[in-house]
Structures are given as C-alpha cells and as structure tokens.
Amino acid sequence: MAVEPLSQKEIEDRLSELPGWSLDGDRLTRVYRLDSHFAAASLAVHVARIQDELDHHSELTLGYNTVSLAVNTHSAGGSVTDLDVELARRVEAAAPAHGAR
Numbered sequence: 001m002a003v004e005p006l007s008q009k010e011i012e013d014r015l016s017e018l019p020g021w022s023l024d025g026d027r028l029t030r031v032y033r034l035d036s037h038f039a040a041a042s043l044a045v046h047v048a049r050i051q052d053e054l055d056h057h058s059e060l061t062l063g064y065n066t067v068s069l070a071v072n073t074h075s076a077g078g079s080v081t082d083l084d085v086e087l088a089r090r091v092e093a094a095a096p097a098h099g100a101r
C-alpha cells in the first residue's frame with residue numbers, strides 16, 4: 001500500500017466514504033460514542049488488535065463512554081496516507097458490533 005502523502009483532494013474523496021471521520025490539522029480523527037464504559041473499553045481493545053495487525057497505530061483515547069482516534073503516518077512526515085484510511089475503514093467495520101455510533 002502506498003505510503004506517500006495524500007493530496008487534499010484525495011483525502012476529501014476518501015473521507016466522503018468514511019462518515020464521522022474528519023481531517024483535524026494533519027490527522028484523521030473520529031470520536032465513537034458507546035452505551036457504557038465497558039463497551040467503550042471493548043471497542044478500544046478491538047481497535048488495538050486491528051492496529052497491531054496493520055502495524056499502524058492511532059492515538060487512541062478511552063473516555064467514560066467514548067473512544068477517540070487520531071492518526072497520521074509518522075514515516076510519511078506526519079501526513080495522511082492510505083495507511084490511515086485503511087485503519088479508519090477497518091475500525092468502521094468493527095465498531096457497529098460494539099454498539100458504537
């Protein structure tokens with residue numbers, strides 16, 4: 001998978017298929033809300049497993065009933081790449097089973 005920085009247009013195109021995700025500065029971000037702290041922790045563990053599988057890791061924050069991600073690609077100078085998009089897609093696919101919204 002390409003690890004070149006994506007252009008603004010490429011980022012916008014990819015975000016159009018990732019509802020809830022946005023570009024905050026130089027990072028893709030999303031906040032998920034859950035029904036309980038335990039559900040949030042469960043999603044956070046699932047995200048950690050995905051991140052280890054991809055060898056690509058967001059700043060992952062567990063709140064009371066929230067899970068927040070912020071990610072870019074350090075090895076591409078801290079810009080957004082398709083690695084970040086792939087992580088976002090994988091987390092989007094996993095989140096509904098935890099009741100995330």
Ligand SMILES: C[C@H](O)[C@H](O)[C@H]1CNC2=NC(N)=NC(=O)C2=N1
Nearest residue numbers: 055056057058071072073074075
């Ligand atoms: C050595 C290891 O593969 C690298 O440090 C990986 C791990 N996780 C990473 N995560 C993120 N978000 N960006 C990276 O460039 C990155 N690099």
